[in-house]
Amino acid sequence: MNNKGITYSILLTVLILFLIAANLFFGSVDIPADAVIRSLWGEEVEKASWSFIVWEARVPQAITALLCGAALAGSGLMLQTTFNNPLAGPSILGINSGANLGVALVMLAGGGTIATGGITLSGFLSIVLGAFIGSMVVMGLILFFSTLIKSNIMLLITGIMIGYITSSAISLLNFFATAEGVHSYMIWGMGNFGGVSLEQLPYFAIFTALGLLLAILLIKPLNALLLGARYAENLGVNIKRTRNLLLISTGILTAITTAFCGPVSFIGLAVPHIARLMLGTSNHNSLLPVTLLSGSVVALLCNLICILPGESGIIPLNAVTPVLGAPVIIYVIINQRRIQYFN
Template identity: 40%
Template structure:
């Protein structure tokens, strides 16, 4: 039998007609294209959008330097931001459904901290690694960072999953997630004490978060891993919908809960871990984006949520990247500061909203 909360979600889903949802989805696609072009056009050197389009189409721009700026620096950064926003949003959505917790996310539940620990172990202890974190690494080292960050993220997420079966209170689970995050941070602090100054500086800069450090060579690793993980999440839509109804109901539908849970953990860990490896621990996007899409489409159906979260996540990541460059001339602000300013109002709204009505399946 459907719970009252799930019925409430389905009633909201029916309030928007397919035509309205199509219009909203199309608007998001247009917004994504516009944000992508703006991210390419604006920066320390402003380039007209029509010139940006000409460069992307392979035509000669008015100034030859504009082509170098776009193709060598801004286009890899914009692609990285698009992938990062989509990956973190979907990872947060998966964890919110898995834990039945509206405040779950890679950062809040310590997943990013686990991924950071994996990267720290590679960066701060590998004797063969150069002082610069990603600039001089080859493809093999890129895969090493991806594997290390994903394993760290999976370790913390697996621990949270075990704890979630014993703890019913949302706040208790969140506190335990924060404690796991503090524990991993403590281990990183110990590693920092035994590392060289160059590696410490590299790691600290990495923790600020940035989309600009990823090169075309590293995108060869990043793009297929993220795209395959996102496709896996799309294929999990029906399973995630079934989990909203509870494990017993999911089993009655023929779903193998243990296998499904492992698949979700793997997908969410790779999405969060890979982005953390290449871009640093990006806060709040994974928590905020799913709620924005639920409110926009008024649905809990993952067949609609996952594509919308992918697009909305990419838009917000591109906007955050824009703001990190435009506030101060000739200076790039820490990306985590911008994402916190975006995500904090959304998380605050979720907490206040839950005080007035229980709007998330339990």
């Protein structure tokens, strides 16, 4: 990592700590700061519900946002490099709608609902597995199409089409589902970092860490892929194996986040651009760590914005992320002649 990368990493880490604290202290229910601190230390507080809220809602939510942000941003970066396409991302390529479909199928087959299913380990695993298979199938399809379609834009459109098909499959599933199921599906579809309970959190963290670790191990071939597949191959990169590992890593990361937080949009697409613009490099040695940290920052920030209305409710996550993400993409597109990494 170069000096700039280290500086930004430290800065972002400090920012993350600050945002985690903010996420613990603020929520839709007003809890005095000292009560939050005492709850965290495991001490008695005036109201039992406060301790419950801190431990069962705010702590898991903050950690989930931290991990989700990193996971989505990381998979976005990997997709952009794999397809040599700055506009690739898990939501644009239809990969998280593949995960949606997997989850919806598991839900219907299991008879449960997405929102309540999976408190047990087996329930958790079946949902993750469904999401994983769903996202891998779409990812595989996109990879297959990428061998046929050379134009980046056409490939993106193909991804969007696949997204539509999976969406209509999900609508069809909803048609046969119970009213209760449809409602919980709709809630889930709005995105929410509160989908992981304290009991599920360790599993969620392990899977996410696994995907992120795999991403970090792929830094060297990712850099080679900037030269295109044939150059990378000449530099000793096993293209097939690397693509498969990238597929598995993005598959795990997209699946796990989508299964529990819903189809969170724009973080995967926009954050890698924010990181590149900040660092001024597409060298993954510093770009990947900074992207992961920036993803966490953005996700924690979005989670804070969601609770702004206070007692009256929570803004859906997917109403916030596009407001932050879309302007970044528009900026990047307008300035693409000036931005180095496009040329």
